Amino acid sequence: MYTVIKRMEISASHSLKLSYRSKCENLHGHNWIITVYCRSEVLNEDGMVVDFTHIKETVMGRLDHQNLNEVVSLNPTAENIARWVCEQIPTCFKVEVRESEGNTVIYEKD
Numbered sequence: 502m503y504t505v506i507k508r509m510e511i512s513a514s515h516s517l518k519l520s521y522r523s524k525c526e527n528l529h530g531h532n533w534i535i536t537v538y539c540r541s542e543v544l545n546e547d548g549m550v551v552d553f554t555h556i557k558e559t560v561m562g563r564l565d566h567q568n569l570n571e572v573v574s575l576n577p578t579a580e581n582i583a584r585w586v587c588e589q590i591p592t593c594f595k596v597e598v599r600e601s602e603g604n605t606v607i608y609e610k611d
């Protein structure tokens with residue numbers, strides 16, 4: 502079994518729609534650390550599980566310097582962003598999204 506791990510830093514804004522009053526309802530930004538985990542028992546014809554560059558293009562290309570409310574169809578919490586990222590990459594089984602030093606979410610496929 503092979504595991505590929507790609508860590509990326511993106512700058513992006515979001516505002517959260519919540520059922521309670523919160524500062525997070527206001528548009529604000531984070532320097533997100535997104536770590537993608539991909540796994541496969543077999544390698545493709547290029548000898549890879551998935552190309553690091555393709556992961557970067559998929560994640561950073563779509564999220565960096567964007568308003569995440571306009572990219573992710575659900576409320577752009579770290580949880581929903583982690584799931585969205587995982588769904589974009591076929592061999593992905595786990596995504597960590599770190600919003601700040603103290604705030605990290607992990608999404609893992611069943």
Ligand SMILES: Nc1nc2c(c(=O)[nH]1)N=C([C@H](O)[C@H](O)COP(=O)(O)OP(=O)(O)OP(=O)(O)O)CN2
Pocket residue numbers: 517525529577578579580600601602603604
């Ligand atoms: N479970 C979640 N909780 C919160 C999320 C989230 O995505 N999932 N997001 C937020 C907001 O994005 C907010 O920006 C974070 O606020 P806060 O917890 O106050 O964190 P700080 O940026 O101030 O970071 P510290 O580590 O506390 O300094 C809120 N909750």
Ligand SMILES: [Zn+2]
Pocket residue numbers: 515525529530531600
């Ligand atoms: Zn936030």
